[in-house]
Amino acid sequence: MRLLPITKAVPPSALWYGVLLFALIFIPAPALSQEPGYVEKLVHEAKKRKLHEERGWKALLHYGKNFSGTEKSKIDDVKFFTSPDGRINPEAELESTLKSFFAAETRDNLSSACRFPARYAWLVEQLQIDVSQLPTPVCSERDRVYEAIDPKSAVLVFPVGHINSPASMFGHTLIRIDGSSKSSLISYAVNYSAENTDSNGIAYAWKGLTGMYKGFYSLMPYYDKVREYNNLEHRDMWEYRLKLTAPEARRMLDHIWELQHIESSYYFLDENCSYNLMFLIEAARPELHLTDKTGMFVLPSDTVRLVMDNGIVEEVTYRPSQGTKIRKILGLLDQNGQNIAHDISFETYDPALVKQLPATTVEKIKILDLATGFVQFRYGRKELEKDAYSRLYLKILRERSTLGAAPEELYRVAEPARPDTGHGSTKIAVASGVRHGELFGELNIRPEFHALLDPDQGYLPGAQIKFLDTALRYGGGTESVYINSLHVINIVSISPRDTFFKPLSWKVNTGFDRETLSDAREHLIYRLNTGGGFAYTSPLGGIWYALGELDINAGPEFRAGITAGPGISIGAAEQLSKHTKCLLNISGYWYGLGDDRTAIKAYLGLNRQISQHNSLSLEASHEAVSSRQISEIALRWNHYY
Amino acid sequence: MKKVLLGLALSVVVTGSAFAGQAQNNVGCGLGTMLWEGKADNSIVFQVLQATTNGTSANQTFGITSGTSNCQKPSRIAQNEKLINFVQANMDNLAQDIAMGKGESLDTFAEMLGVAPGQNAAFNAKLQSNFGKIFTSENVVLAEVIDNAVTVANN
Numbered sequence: 001m002r003l004l005p006i007t008k009a010v011p012p013s014a015l016w017y018g019v020l021l022f023a024l025i026f027i028p029a030p031a032l033s034q035e036p037g038y039v040e041k042l043v044h045e046a047k048k049r050k051l052h053e054e055r056g057w058k059a060l061l062h063y064g065k066n067f068s069g070t071e072k073s074k075i076d077d078v079k080f081f082t083s084p085d086g087r088i089n090p091e092a093e094l095e096s097t098l099k100s101f102f103a104a105e106t107r108d109n110l111s112s113a114c115r116f117p118a119r120y121a122w123l124v125e126q127l128q129i130d131v132s133q134l135p136t137p138v139c140s141e142r143d144r145v146y147e148a149i150d151p152k153s154a155v156l157v158f159p160v161g162h163i164n165s166p167a168s169m170f171g172h173t174l175i176r177i178d179g180s181s182k183s184s185l186i187s188y189a190v191n192y193s194a195e196n197t198d199s200n201g202i203a204y205a206w207k208g209l210t211g212m213y214k215g216f217y218s219l220m221p222y223y224d225k226v227r228e229y230n231n232l233e234h235r236d237m238w239e240y241r242l243k244l245t246a247p248e249a250r251r252m253l254d255h256i257w258e259l260q261h262i263e264s265s266y267y268f269l270d271e272n273c274s275y276n277l278m279f280l281i282e283a284a285r286p287e288l289h290l291t292d293k294t295g296m297f298v299l300p301s302d303t304v305r306l307v308m309d310n311g312i313v314e315e316v317t318y319r320p321s322q323g324t325k326i327r328k329i330l331g332l333l334d335q336n337g338q339n340i341a342h343d344i345s346f347e348t349y350d351p352a353l354v355k356q357l358p359a360t361t362v363e364k365i366k367i368l369d370l371a372t373g374f375v376q377f378r379y380g381r382k383e384l385e386k387d388a389y390s391r392l393y394l395k396i397l398r399e400r401s402t403l404g405a406a407p408e409e410l411y412r413v414a415e416p417a418r419p420d421t422g423h424g425s426t427k428i429a430v431a432s433g434v435r436h437g438e439l440f441g442e443l444n445i446r447p448e449f450h451a452l453l454d455p456d457q458g459y460l461p462g463a464q465i466k467f468l469d470t471a472l473r474y475g476g477g478t479e480s481v482y483i484n485s486l487h488v489i490n491i492v493s494i495s496p497r498d499t500f501f502k503p504l505s506w507k508v509n510t511g512f513d514r515e516t517l518s519d520a521r522e523h524l525i526y527r528l529n530t531g532g533g534f535a536y537t538s539p540l541g542g543i544w545y546a547l548g549e550l551d552i553n554a555g556p557e558f559r560a561g562i563t564a565g566p567g568i569s570i571g572a573a574e575q576l577s578k579h580t581k582c583l584l585n586i587s588g589y590w591y592g593l594g595d596d597r598t599a600i601k602a603y604l605g606l607n608r609q610i611s612q613h614n615s616l617s618l619e620a621s622h623e624a625v626s627s628r629q630i631s632e633i634a635l636r637w638n639h640y641y
Numbered sequence: 642m643k644k645v646l647l648g649l650a651l652s653v654v655v656t657g658s659a660f661a662g663q664a665q666n667n668v669g670c671g672l673g674t675m676l677w678e679g680k681a682d683n684s685i686v687f688q689v690l691q692a693t694t695n696g697t698s699a700n701q702t703f704g705i706t707s708g709t710s711n712c713q714k715p716s717r718i719a720q721n722e723k724l725i726n727f728v729q730a731n732m733d734n735l736a737q738d739i740a741m742g743k744g745e746s747l748d749t750f751a752e753m754l755g756v757a758p759g760q761n762a763a764f765n766a767k768l769q770s771n772f773g774k775i776f777t778s779e780n781v782v783l784a785e786v787i788d789n790a791v792t793v794a795n796n
Binding site for chain 2 (some may be wrong): 150181183184185186211220223224227257369372376379387389391393394397398401404405406461574
């Protein structure tokens with residue numbers, strides 16, 4: 001979709017300068033009954049009252065203390081300030097902003113009052129400015145946007161991760177501003193995102209981590225966002241309605257307007273989409289402190305919890321994705337019905353034949369609705385051309401339109417656990433156990449995010465992302481502290497296949513591990529492990545999977561420093577009860593080059609959730625490396641925050 | 642059947658010029674506008690980080706209106722940019738909702754047309770049973786969809 005910018009820079013044409021010159025010469029300055037020295041009086045009062053130190057001012061200019069303790073705005077774009085050193089000088093910025101409102105700017109949209117409506121409103125209120133002494137701004141663009149948006153309330157929207165992409169597991173956040181309409185689809189959404197044109201993963205990562213991308217706020221119809229997340233990416237959405245009044249929603253929009261075209265450095269890990277939205281909530285209600293309460297990593301789910309903790313959420317709505325809805329219908333149909341829907345979407349079954357099936361109307365409705373979803377899905381994946389898609393889509397819908405409406409509750413999707421009820425994304429754990437007959441203690445720190453064994457509540461089942469997962473051990477036959485494992489990144493995506501969805505399951509893990517080698521002793525090695533395979537929903541309701549793997553090890557113990565071997569894994573993840581989870585995995589690896597060994601490993605993990613941010617786990621493993629047998633059992637207390 | 646009253650659906654005369662120069666280009670005015678540009682890269686590194694940027698190279702702008710300028714405008718309702726934009730962007734979902742006799746896109750469509758709250762069920766049923774008269778072919782464009790829906794509802 002093409003979005004037309006409604007704001008365009010005024011072209012600096014000769015004509016313009018002519019008009020300007022004409023205006024300067026012939027049009028008298030606006031006849032304002034301005035009291036002499038009024039500006040100076042206001043500036044004096046603002047200084048006396050130290051208004052620039054007020055929270056309201058700081059929130060609007062994104063001032064905050066940096067590491068060295070000096071006050072500085074998080075925004076580095078000069079367009080955001082009226083004073084040349086506005087970024088580092090809140091007082092100078094306030095004075096120059098105040099003065100700018102008195103400057104006679106009669107051109108449409110260009111006056112400081114048009115550009116900075118939130119600052120304007122705040123200063124007028126704080127200093128009780130007599131607005132009759134200010135020039136009347138003409139802001140036609142802003143008026144048009146405000147009329148379209150009609151701000152009445154605001155909603156924090158959280159699209160969760162994609163079912164087969166743990167990469168998207170962090171989710172995303174945006175803010176929706178609702179007007180008077182009953183339908184929220186025609187509301188407008190504010191999004192903060194990085195503008196990037198790189199298609200190379202490594203360049204993308206490097207630039208993103210170092211702030212080389214520029215982030216911008218943008219505004220678009222909410223239906224575009226719903227289509228993007230719900231329909232195309234199959235991501236469920238959660239809508240957290242904020243307890244903001246209409247004047248506060250208006251202040252938020254005022255501030256959004258000030259941020260239009262303003263760029264700031266985008267950092268993936270902290271100053272990202274979610275972090276930057278917190279400024280908008282602070283602008284609406286400056287008493288709230290959100291942006292200074294975030295940690296080193298800011299995840300969308302963290303900000304949702306932060307907003308919840310501040311008591312400004314009044315209602316939460318679940319918006320299931322198209323994928324979720326399709327799976328729901330899939331679950332309501334028997335295999336024969338599923339197959340017919342599947343065949344319709346592949347044009348090997350004529351949808352017109354459905355009404356002759358010996359089935360109830362409701363069954364026929366389900367088949368055609370499922371086929372509709374499949375066709376959209378196939379089109380989204382570009383398996384169908386636009387013309388073929390449109391023809392088939394309408395053909396199915398024409399049949400569907402003859403069957404009436406489905407019963408009210410037929411497709412109701414049960415609400416999963418809300419993302420804010422999930423465990424904190426940072427984990428610290430202590431464990432004690434026995435390995436090969438020797439007692440050991442372990443300290444485990446994982447800065448982010450979620451592991452397969454962690455409680456799934458609020459997270460995607462079958463998905464794991466761990467960053468810098470580090471385990472330090474003491475004991476186990478030695479009298480010192482040592483690194484048992486340090487996984488730089490460890491991602492697993494176990495995604496079940498069914499009649500229609502055929503995702504691949506995969507994993508990638510790199511980092512250090514203590515590993516038993518062919519000399520029957522343990523060494524710290526560097527590992528790159530990756531694999532891919534299939535997963536299915538088990539008869540018990542969990543997931544069973546099988547993966548083919550490649551394991552590469554590096555370290556001084558290997559001939560030429562490196563060894564590699566193929567492997568296979570089979571496993572299961574089952575939810576035994578609401579709060580108890582079980583993981584089983586059996587793997588075999590055959591290393592040929594560099595270190596001839598065979599390793600067979602079996603692992604069983606149990607996790608019991610005690611509270612939202614605490615769980616206990618019991619893990620048992622056995623490995624047979626060449627001819628050596630090693631067993632380990634450990635009890636672990638996990639705390640998340 | 643009883644007429645469904647549409648608050649906004651006033652017949653308006655549209656001059657011929659509104660139709661000029663559009664026949665050759667219906668891209669984006671009909672069904673299938675939902676197609677999403679493929680993500681640039683499917684590497685794992687890219688995917689991991691993309692999720693946190695929501696990164697697209699799409700216009701970073703304040704888009705109050707979308708690009709319907711190359712589409713024919715409906716003739717049976719007063720010009721309403723918000724409605725036209727909505728139908729253009731949601732035509733596939735709207736078609737599905739009309740065929741199913743209910744849904745959020747259909748509710749939004751009804752609200753924008755000014756269907757009186759008590760008449761929603763009648764409006765939905767009428768549109769559903771006349772699906773073929775609204776979505777006449779796979780080449781139908783948004784102006785026709787809106788005009789056809791208004792005609793059906795008023796019959």
